[in-house]
Amino acid sequence: MDLSFTASEEAFRAECRAWLAANVPAEPLPSGDTAAGFAAHLEWERRLFDAGYAVVSWPPEYGGRGASLWEWLVFEEEYYRAGAPQRVTQNGIFLLAPTVFEFGTDEQRARILPAMAAATETWCQGWSEPNAGSDLAGIQSRGVRDDAAGGWRLFGQKTWTTRGAFCDRMFGLFRTDPSAERHRGLTYFLVDLRAPGVTVRPVERLDGDAGFAEVFLDDVFVADRDVLGAPNDGWSVAMATTGSERGLTLRSPGRFLATAARLIELFHSLADGTERAHDDALRDRITQAWIDAEAYRWQTFWTVTRLVDGARSGPEASLVKLFWSELDVRLHELALDLLGPHAELVDGELASWTKGYQFALSGPIYAGTNEIQRNVVAERLLGLPRK
Amino acid sequence: MDLSFTASEEAFRAECRAWLAANVPAEPLPSGDTAAGFAAHLEWERRLFDAGYAVVSWPPEYGGRGASLWEWLVFEEEYYRAGAPQRVTQNGIFLLAPTVFEFGTDEQRARILPAMAAATETWCQGWSEPNAGSDLAGIQSRGVRDDAAGGWRLFGQKTWTTRGAFCDRMFGLFRTDPSAERHRGLTYFLVDLRAPGVTVRPVERLDGDAGFAEVFLDDVFVADRDVLGAPNDGWSVAMATTGSERGLTLRSPGRFLATAARLIELFHSLADGTERAHDDALRDRITQAWIDAEAYRWQTFWTVTRLVDGARSGPEASLVKLFWSELDVRLHELALDLLGPHAELVDGELASWTKGYQFALSGPIYAGTNEIQRNVVAERLLGLPRK
């Protein structure tokens, strides 16, 4: 085992740190889940792109710099450490791009990826529907073949589409073979949200931001070149655990290390010089949260070493999702406990913790509820019987 | 609401307290789950009976003193408060007697109950079998009709029979109509463990005591007068929530209040004068355990008020079982955390905590696992669908 970064990785870290220190906005940007905030975040994303930091692990021809997985981790640690803005492009970069890399045609890659990296085209995800949440195979929105026009006509409704009210395009699954059973007969489409027949209705989230949208599709035309993978093969395309070689299926440890560090700062700022500084119960909980953030970091390093050796992500990803999502809730709960009655406030600089708590509560729900993830761990990692 | 005990209840409390103070053995008796300890405990039970405290809530003709439910609670609080010995007769008194009161004939009541109260005849429970644990309806041991002899012949195996190695008799369910489905076709038998054809094999529990037994039955004759309730009706007889009017389905709050009080004593004896006396984490956990023991006490008083008004126990009993069994584990875990490395020892006066911890761990398992109890709460109290 060698737990040190190489000189060139350290140099890369220094470079990232310096650039971020010089460029991260001094004042936090307005929430990226509002129209004005989204625009402000896109400006930031474009600066990031211009400096070569938008998608460090992508190949240069698509806007990246071909960074290794270790360099990607270093970048992420520095990014969160610097308190840099939330990435409003992340659903494209983390969820769509890996699939485009694996299943896209050369034309699709060239058309989609550079614009995504440059944040000139933004993407949201169209998976869930009113009757297809945890049970994604329950999708009812459909695509009807239009041979004459060389494409498909989409009908139906997508829901819980994060930042759908602000994005340009949506990737989503639609049922194209109504006679096929559940997981079969779905196709992966790339939809222009400005196209005729699309109606986007913003939906307010817990924290008051319009971070969700419902997307209604009524006879929306999508050309064949905007089908990703083969028609009726959308489930396999969407579910393939792809992109791990670019870190894109990993949830960056930097995020939780930075939150733990901010929590410790909060503790000192509120408790130092008071008797709370010696409150063992509080200290124990903060310490454990920090240990857990460290555990997450080292578990990631362990996994990345395997990925570098050529392994692919498997059901272990469910353990990772369980851990970070529940850690994130604990970190924010602790902060609110530190804040006491101030936790009720939604203005002032400390309110970011209250907002962060509400955001953290979505972690155990989205991308497969934690109940489903525990089933996956039990069935696929431990081998317990499904029935 | 009137939360005071009456003058006569307080007088009864004073009487119990005085008698217990004068009579509880100064040295703890050896474990009631060993042969010698069981005998020592029986001696104690007989003293208790002679003084009129064996079964305070039973009618006088069966050995009780017709105490009210409130008096029963008072007695139990005092009993545990005095650190009096574990009741090795309890499986008869708490599990069989309520059924005998409700379903027994006059002859059965007169024959069974006084001997049980006087601890001249001791009872164990024969419910579980190797393939019938949580799923009690999976019972395979069977009873075959013997009209000529006026009774039944039993065959099969019972397991996890607490103190089965020391008791005189066993009450149990046997399949008497093999063509009936699961819960039907079972009969409730009272079996003499000294009868020909019975083999009892002691089984050692976690704590090293032979507290369990396996009971093998090979053509064991049971006369008709030892059938409780109607043949083939054993499931209803066994499952009827009976005896609540005598407190017999309640788990006495006195037990957990006494454990909490001993835990607080342990804290003072180990922590006073050291920095642990100010350990907020430890203090918070002990305080919460005490609050929980109080909550259990007041929840019981709430329930008893309803029972006194004529209500019957319902699925709320599952909430009670969940709460006391998990509280008991927490109380003992806390004690072990206080003991630190001494928690590993099984000798010395503090070892009662280590033994108590192991005993507490059985709470969430026996009498319906806590997983089953949570199902009951969800399905029968909250109305969630079974399937």
Next chain:
Amino acid sequence: MRFAFTDEQLAFRDALRDLLTQECPPARVRDAWTNPDGRTGLWPALVEMGVVGLLAPASAGGLDGTEVDLVALLEETGRHAIAEPLVETAAVAIPLLRDAHDPRVADLAHGRIVATVAGRTDEFVVWADSCDLVIASDDSGVRMFARDAVTLEPRPAIDGARRLSWLGTDDTTGEAIGDADAAALVDDRGALGTAAQLLGLTERMIDMTVAYVRDRHQFGVPVGSFQAVKHHLANARLALEFARPLVYRAAVSIATLDPHRSAHVSAGKVQANEAAALAARVALQCHGAIGYTTEYDLHLFMKRAWALARAWGDTTTHRRRVGRAIL
């Protein structure tokens, strides 16, 4: 020993439940978020029914009631998430003024004026803008101010109906209305009232979630048929079952001025805080994304629960208070 509400108490509670079921559906709570005063407009009805003046003497238009009567009613108001300074006025200010023989108790009981209260450690008061009296306490005693005599600096709160203000009372115009013991009783009464409301909120969140998971199907079966969902909800119900009796017992302890009342109140507030926090978590998790939108009603109850679990003393504050009493 008789640990149960009387038929009269239950009848009063049921009447209030009927009223609130009719008059305070979630839409009304939602409206409170945008109403200028952040309130549900139920004050006249609560006065009329006698809820506000319950603890006031009959001579002042009250019902000469006790905290035991009140706790059952406050639980109902929690269930319906009413947005009114009812704990502050009915549970705290009225008995305070009653004990101080202050004639304004009648104005409060009749609904002519409304009061809000800050406990000894509170920095904020709630709904002060629409109240006439502001009561503030510290370790030395309790003082009462006309609303216009204090500095109020509004602070937006996570529960949009709760209009919080930072309270400045350097001002010396307040009247002394109670001594240090009265100040302690203010805290106990506020914590008891809040705990009672939390019980109602907890039950409401459980009920809403049960209804949702019975109805919502995924994988061809009701979501509520999954054992994980069952166990989440059973845990919330368990916490509620062992919170309620301690809150009721605390009500008796205040009504009888039991010398251990502060520890009893704190034990009740701890359990109610924890039950409500757990129920909120479970409710959101079992609902999934729909519970995460403000279009759905759950958030109204969840945010109230979050707020009240920290109001009038959070869990650590109250647990430590019990700890000092028993350790």
Next chain:
Amino acid sequence: MRFAFTDEQLAFRDALRDLLTQECPPARVRDAWTNPDGRTGLWPALVEMGVVGLLAPASAGGLDGTEVDLVALLEETGRHAIAEPLVETAAVAIPLLRDAHDPRVADLAHGRIVATVAGRTDEFVVWADSCDLVIASDDSGVRMFARDAVTLEPRPAIDGARRLSWLGTDDTTGEAIGDADAAALVDDRGALGTAAQLLGLTERMIDMTVAYVRDRHQFGVPVGSFQAVKHHLANARLALEFARPLVYRAAVSIATLDPHRSAHVSAGKVQANEAAALAARVALQCHGAIGYTTEYDLHLFMKRAWALARAWGDTTTHRRRVGRAIL
């Protein structure tokens, strides 16, 4: 950065696993409870394989190995619940004597003598009766005694194989073998070795339980098909997954004498303690009554886990050590 064992390390571990699978079935652990010395009789085989002397210099018959090599092996010995003073001799005494240039390191590596060790806060030593050397440390340093030069008062332990003795060393015949820094390192090495064994115990308890609940049927289906059982076991697996990397990292930190090694070791011990405690609870609960008997093997592993989670520093001790480093 390369956070993985080498092929050589894995091959050594696999060889040890093969040996122990063959030579240390649960029956052998069970026998240790009644053996006069409480041990599994595996010392010669462990010496022969080079496990005991791994950290000793080649010149003393060792393999010049590091803690990283050792941690993988200790994890295996935990999985098989071997009852031997291996942490004490191989992980603590040998590097201590090696660093002190004491020639008896060769006697230890060759298995001619065996050592047991008490950390700075320990009152008890384990398997001292069958050891030749007893090492005791306090804040001022480390001293070594011939077994016969100390007072040993046997105390029965919950794990019947672990022969504990209260250690009396008022005696001044001990030799100083290390300074205060060496004493700190003794604690770190003991905690690391114990943490590694706890990882193996945790995995073993999970594996045994998975096998049982796949096989055991109730209500016509495998017990392991119930979601509650699945989630219990998933939680144990989750705890293990996020304990292991911190234990391995701590091994590297000791091997490289990282200045933060104590905090790293403590973080690893905390996670390993918690994972083992959870796995023991889950294993017993998912087994039900059969797991509660000593005829079944689970208790052998569960009791070892309980013991080791408190040996060489319990969770609070280690969590506070981390807390002092970071807060």
